[in-house]
C-alpha cells in the first residue's frame with residue numbers, strides 16, 4: 360500500500376473544502392470497510408483520505424419529524440439502524456434487511472453514507488431505500504441538494520455525487536399504508552453479497568395497485584428501476600396472473616451481468632421468480648394488517 364495523507368476535519372464545511380479538488384484519489388473515509396478493501400487489493404491508491412469520523416457526533420442521529428419523515432445521519436452505523444426503535448416503527452424493512460447484510464463486525468463499522476456512496480451494484484441498501492422513495496441530502500461546495508436514491512447511480516461504482524459533495528443524511532418519507540419487501544438471493548451463505556436484490560413497495564386503493572415501486576440490483580451493472588413491470592402493475596387488480604406477468608416483464612427489461620455470483624441466464628430466471636415473490640409477499644403483508 361503506498362503512503363497517503365489522512366486528514367480529520369472537525370466540520371462538514373472543512374471536509375467539503377478538503378474534498379473539493381481535481382484529484383480523483385482524494386476521497387471521504389467513513390467506516391472504511393469498503394475503501395480499505397480496495398486499498399489492500401491495490402484497486403484504489405488515494406493521495407488523501409478525508410476522515411469523517413469527527414463528524415459522527417453531529418451526523419449520526421436518527422430522528423423523526425412531525426410529518427413522519429425519518430432522517431438518518433450519514434455517519435450512522437448500519438448496526439445503529441438495525442437496532443433503532445424509531446426505524447423499526449417507521450421503516451421496519453430497514454432493520455430486517457440489516458440482519459442479512461454482511462456480518463456484525465461490518466455493520467458495527469459501516470455507515471449509511473458509505474453504503475450509499477460506494478456505488479457497488481451489489482449493495483443491499485440502495486434498492487431498499489429507493490423503493491421507500493428515500494432521498495439523500497448531499498452537501499457540497501455549491502450548497503445542499505436532495506437526490507432521490509433512485510437517481511443516485513450513474514453506472515458501475517459511479518454515483519451522481521459531484522466533486523466535493525458529501526452525503527450528509529438520508530430522508531425516508533412516511534409509509535402511507537404501503538408495504539415493502541426486499542428479497543435477497545445469495546448463492547453462498549445467507550449473509551453473503553447478493554446475486555440478486557429485488558425491492559418493492561406497494562400501495563392499494565379501490566382494489567387496484569396505485570403506488571408501485573420495483574427495483575433490482577446486484578445482477579445489474581447499477582441499481583435498476585423496473586419501470587415497465589411497474590407500469591404493467593399500476594392501476595390493475597393484484598391477481599396472481601398479473602404478478603407473474605410483471606415478473607416476466609421485469610426479466611425482459613433488466614440488463615443482467617455475469618459475475619462470480621452466477622451466470623446472466625441464471626439471474627434472468629431469478630428476476631422473474633423473485634419479482635413475483637416480492638410482489639406476492641408485499642400484498643400478503645397488506646392483507647395481514
Ligand SMILES: Cc1cc2nc3c(=O)[nH]c(=O)nc-3n(C[C@H](O)[C@H](O)[C@H](O)COP(=O)(O)OP(=O)(O)OC[C@H]3O[C@@H](n4cnc5c(N)ncnc54)[C@H](O)[C@@H]3O)c2cc1C
Nearest residue numbers: 389390391392393394461469470472473474476482483526
Ligand atoms: C466482508 C464484507 C461483506 C459485505 N457484505 C455486504 C452485503 O452482503 N451487502 C451489502 O450491501 N454490503 C456488504 N458489504 C459492504 C459494506 O456494506 C460496505 O463496505 C459499507 O457499507 C461501506 O460503508 P463505510 O462507511 O465503511 O464506507 P467507506 O469504506 O468509508 O467508504 C465507501 C465509499 O463511500 C465514500 N463515502 C463514504 N462516506 C461518504 C459520505 N458520507 N459521502 C460521500 N461519500 C462517502 C468513500 O469515499 C468510499 O468511496 C460487505 C463488506 C465486507 C467487508
